Amino acid sequence: MSKSECHGCSEYLELSRRQFLGVSGAGVVAASLPAWLPRVALAGEFCSSRDVIVSIFLRGAADAMTFCAPFGEDAYYDARPTLSIPRPDSGHPMAALDLDGFFGMPPYMSSLIPAYANGDLLFVHACGSTDISRSHFDAMKLMEFADPTNPGAVTGWLGRHLASTMAVVPGNPLRAVATEFGLMRTLVGAPDALPIPRFETFNLLGYPGTVAARRQALTTMYDATPDPLRTAAQTTQAVIDLLATIDFVGYLPAGGAVYPVSPFGTSLKASAALIKSDIGVEAIGIDIEGWDHHIDMGPFDGILAQKLTDLAAGLAAFHADLSAGNGRNFVVVVMSEFGRRVEENGSDGTDHGHGNAMIVLGNRIAGGRVLTQWPGLQPEQRFEGRDLAITIDYRDVLAEIVQNRLANGNLGLVFPNFTPTFRGVTESCSKGDLNCDGGVTPDDVPGFATALMDETAYRGANPGCNPLNADINGDGAVDGRDIQGFTQQILGE
Numbered sequence: 001m002s003k004s005e006c007h008g009c010s011e012y013l014e015l016s017r018r019q020f021l022g023v024s025g026a027g028v029v030a031a032s033l034p035a036w037l038p039r040v041a042l043a044g045e046f047c048s049s050r051d052v053i054v055s056i057f058l059r060g061a062a063d064a065m066t067f068c069a070p071f072g073e074d075a076y077y078d079a080r081p082t083l084s085i086p087r088p089d090s091g092h093p094m095a096a097l098d099l100d101g102f103f104g105m106p107p108y109m110s111s112l113i114p115a116y117a118n119g120d121l122l123f124v125h126a127c128g129s130t131d132i133s134r135s136h137f138d139a140m141k142l143m144e145f146a147d148p149t150n151p152g153a154v155t156g157w158l159g160r161h162l163a164s165t166m167a168v169v170p171g172n173p174l175r176a177v178a179t180e181f182g183l184m185r186t187l188v189g190a191p192d193a194l195p196i197p198r199f200e201t202f203n204l205l206g207y208p209g210t211v212a213a214r215r216q217a218l219t220t221m222y223d224a225t226p227d228p229l230r231t232a233a234q235t236t237q238a239v240i241d242l243l244a245t246i247d248f249v250g251y252l253p254a255g256g257a258v259y260p261v262s263p264f265g266t267s268l269k270a271s272a273a274l275i276k277s278d279i280g281v282e283a284i285g286i287d288i289e290g291w292d293h294h295i296d297m298g299p300f301d302g303i304l305a306q307k308l309t310d311l312a313a314g315l316a317a318f319h320a321d322l323s324a325g326n327g328r329n330f331v332v333v334v335m336s337e338f339g340r341r342v343e344e345n346g347s348d349g350t351d352h353g354h355g356n357a358m359i360v361l362g363n364r365i366a367g368g369r370v371l372t373q374w375p376g377l378q379p380e381q382r383f384e385g386r387d388l389a390i391t392i393d394y395r396d397v398l399a400e401i402v403q404n405r406l407a408n409g410n411l412g413l414v415f416p417n418f419t420p421t422f423r424g425v426t427e428s429c430s431k432g433d434l435n436c437d438g439g440v441t442p443d444d445v446p447g448f449a450t451a452l453m454d455e456t457a458y459r460g461a462n463p464g465c466n467p468l469n470a471d472i473n474g475d476g477a478v479d480g481r482d483i484q485g486f487t488q489q490i491l492g493e
Helices: 010-017 026-031 074-079 107-117 136-145 157-163 208-223 229-244 263-275 303-322 394-404 442-453 455-461 480-491
Strands: 052-058 121-128 176-178 193-195 283-288 330-336 356-362 369-371
Touching (some): 052 263, 107 303, 157 176, 157 394, 263 283, 303 356
Parallel strands (some): 052 283, 052 330
Antiparallel strands (some): 121 356
16 A cells, blocks of 8 residues: 555545446446557647647545635635645745635645746645545546436546537547556547557557567458457557557656656656547546645645645646647646545644545646636535535536637537526637737738747737647647738638
8 A cells, every 4th residue: 555545534545446447337438439440550640729628637626725725715724724825924834825815825836826926726626526425436526427317427528528528539549548457447438449548558468579460460350350359459559559650768758857867757647648649539638646734734744735746747747748739738627526624633633524626738728827717615615514615516527628728519418407507717819819919810910920929028919819820730839831821710701
């Protein structure tokens, strides 16, 4: 058992021991879904207006009141006399980094400041699933399926999104990937989705000298079987060949990005290489275990501080890497099944709570702020008198991303029996609208030219506008290839 697991409740520990994802049924359901397009060639000029989405789940109930601490609320300090993050002006070495005058990050998450200052990082607080369960298993299941009115739900919200959209690259056998040994519920139901814990070693196990012969034997055997086994086997072999064309081991991140040497950092680095390989992967799922800290939570120099340092460093590196040109439009969503109790317990930890916070990162996210309808932390303001209340349903955030960043307006299918309220999570300006006036006209020409030549100058002259609105062809970079598309927009062609 790892050090992080020793701090969790019995339910969470049991889920970890049973390899929760593997026993959830996700792998069984996913294996029964045929992959219809078994071969793909590398795209020479990959271009899509859709973001690649990276879904990160913090399993165990991460404590949002540490990673986005409400230092402006006195009740926070009354409830947590030893575990609260000190105010920015306290002089304490662990004083919060002021985000907006009310919320702050612990200083070991300072690697995220550039993304936040750039307007690409958003915290959504007092957010989560309104289900009242405090069971890890039940809460994870409900959040990942995002279909609480259907007790027989077997597909995840991201799986339903992919199943209801055409592939960005026709013929691609790998639209979605989980960096795990099993496909998490979020992705169940997605076409052409595979669990691949290590991209660079995805192949048949055993003696390398006999791999070719064994693959030929498998091909001969499965070619004689009916679907879905035949296409599943063909797809798996196609993915092996496809991933072999990507140099994961020698991949050099851009933008000065330095990924942490941890399982999470390794997964994110490999994900960046996969995204920039141009094969058309649309969704990546990553899990981080070990957030259930009933005992010795350690928000200053203990286990929670270590995990949040790793989380922040990984996200910061991914942002720098994918934002450095020749990258791709991307959005990262970080969430956890529920939050922690407002009050600390007698074991230097916190117990299962209710409301939490989400982290959203991307080059088309309206970030640089904490989005919230803060309910307050006084006892009478808490959910059931003890927990942070939820004022924003997590599906509001996901639905806005699915429609505006993943180009899927079929929200009734992705989020059944739910009418979302868009909260302004995504950038409101569209491609070509460089002065953010709601239209693409000759008035945008000066802004386009400035964004093309000097991004810093553009940001200074157009606060609140995203220079990637000049990325007309959607390849993640503003360069000469966008000029023709911008000209056509101006001319109305």
